[in-house]
Amino acid sequence: MLWGGRFKDKLDDKAMKFSSSLSFDINLIHEDLLASTVHAEMLSKVDLISEDEFNKIKNGLKIIEEEWEADKWTPDESEFEDVHSAVESRLKELIGATAGKLHTGRSRNDQVATDMKLWIRKASSNLIELLTSTQKVFLELADAHTDTIIPGYTHLQRAQPISFAFHLLAYVEMFSRDKQRFTPSGVEGPLGSGALAGSTLPLDREFTSAKLGFNNPTRNALDTVSDRDYLLDFLNACSIGMMHLSRLAEEVILWSSSEWKLIKLSDKYTTGSSLMPQKKNPDMAELVRGKTGRVFGNQFSLLSTMKGLPLSYNRDLQEDKEQVFDSFFTYADSLSIIKGVMETAQVNSLRFIEELKNDFSLATDLADWLVLKGIPFRDAHEIVGKVVKFAEDNNKTFSSITLEEMKKINSIFDETALECFNLKTALQRKQTFGSPNPTLVKEQIAYWKNQL
Structure with a gap:
């Protein structure tokens, strides 16, 4: 525990299980180790810890990272509230009492805000790369079908002839807008805001912000520790991106049907029926369409959590992470699946002539x-x-x-x-x-x- 001095009784086991976020905020371990290393470096810079103490902390954090990567250390969910307490406990086991100096001038409130902003930056970059690779697949397919004429639709009724390439380029445009939405909005560094009101210690917030790649420190500690707008922006981007994939998935389902016969899906991205031997079902496209609802739900869930919170930090904010992680992994997986579906599909160029x-x-x-x-x-x-x-x-x-x-x-x-x-x-x-x-x-x- 990172607290307990004023408590007489130990936290009830059921309460620990109920309140622990370690099962999902372990996703932040790399960000937590990085932010902790930079925080320790700053503490050394302003003479709150010695250079020797900083090196002990830095080396200890490095060992934890190596142990995690090698599956030699896995914190127990029944023992720790979160990734922060798990890391500090392991650090103390490795370097002794010096580990207790790491949290100088820091609260878990500004710590988790920093970790989440760093994670969002990484996740956004990963999604932009996935979107770009998906665009490239669509462009290659479009290049082969500039003269493939298909019906263009309004109201799902035939409207005017277009080319299949033209249709695919519409999604290239959508993916481009999706990438723009993943430009992180959380560009200010939270570290040093403390629990809600900063610190009486001479912390160098400009130093930590610059070292962690932020433009500048946040300007109001009260807002900083309770701000989750950047997560809502991320969830909104995931929702709109999934909406685009769901529209495409619906079209893939139609195009591959016996009625349309425009594309033939690869065996790699279809499934069969346990009863009907002839069936070849577009399950991957259907799952992308189905998973869109859960991503929408994640966004609305966090909006609902935020709408009634007084300033500043409240434990309700622990409920921000599962939705964000789930939306990221769902969207990333869906992009990879759609890319594979389109990359391996065969197009019937003469279908509608x-x-x-x-x-x-x-x-x-x-x-x-x-x-x-x-x-x-x-x-x-x-x-x-x-x-x-x-x-x-x-x-x-x-x-x-x-x-x-x-x-x-x-x-x-x-x-x-x-x-x-x-x-x-x-x-x-x-x-x-x-x-x-x-x-x-x-x-x-x-x-x-x-x-x-």
């Missing part, structure tokens, strides 16, 4: 043709609507309707109007930046490859 030749997806192109002839768009929309109605009533498609039939609807139509129904040139006719014109799509692929 015949179907798109025989539907009305190019109706807007015909309306644009009328606009170029000087017809107001609202009138053009009405005229093309009549063409579609005529075709439906007469069991025809755009590819089978004749110029004479179109002229009966409006005499302005001529042979060039029929070019609007040419699926092969549909994408090339797009002129606006950000459209699925194959030339523009290739430029976007090149742009993103250069960016990454």
Whole structure:
């Protein structure tokens, strides 16, 4: 225990089990050892401990790290409240009474805030790397399918033809925004804030902040020890990132179905049925979609914890960590799975060619043709609507309707109007930046490859 002098009775075993966070805050061990080493170095710098005492503490912390990495030391959850007390206890076993000087001028309140900010920085960097590698997979797949035409949808109804590459680039854009959200917001160093009101000791907060890679020390100790905004920012980023993966997972499930037949998923990322021998289920995509809810829940859980807390630190804040760790690991695993799913999928490039030749997806192109002839768009929309109605009533498609039939609807139509129904040139006719014109799509692929 890091406290107890004013207590007569030992903490009840059930209370210890209930209150211990060691089972999950052990994830902070590397950050805790680093922050403790820097804190000890600062204490030596301001002459609160000797250089010899600092070296003993530093070497002891290094041994603990080596023991942890080698599975030679595992703290007992029934004995310690948290990773901080476990580390200090082991340090005392290694170097004796000098270990008691490590906590000089420090509270677990500013200690855990420092550890969590360091961990968030590391986790954010890991997720950015995963997002970048996922973007690269999507770009390689897009590069191979700039001419693969598929339906673009609104309301899950066919809208206009696009390319599969264009569709994939939409997710590259989403992943880029996800990376921006993982720029850590906790850039100020908490160490030295104490329990809530700083210290009477001459602690050098600028030194510890700089050594730990923070921009500067936090400005208000009361806020510092109870601030969890940076964790909420992280959870929000995980939630939005998982939402993007869930949308993709839904599309992968549809694309791989017998009704869509756009992609064939690898055996490596599908499962079978215990009853139906023919089944090949997109379980990995379904699990990504399903796990999104738990990540959303983690964010709402911490928001609910924070909403009623008076300043400053309250033990409720122990409940911030499980959600953060769970969201990180869930999101990281989901990114790796989606990357593998897409990397190994086979695309049926010709799947929609015949179907798109025989539907009305190019109706807007015909309306644009009328606009170029000087017809107001609202009138053009009405005229093309009549063409579609005529075709439906007469069991025809755009590819089978004749110029004479179109002229009966409006005499302005001529042979060039029929070019609007040419699926092969549909994408090339797009002129606006950000459209699925194959030339523009290739430029976007090149742009993103250069960016990454």
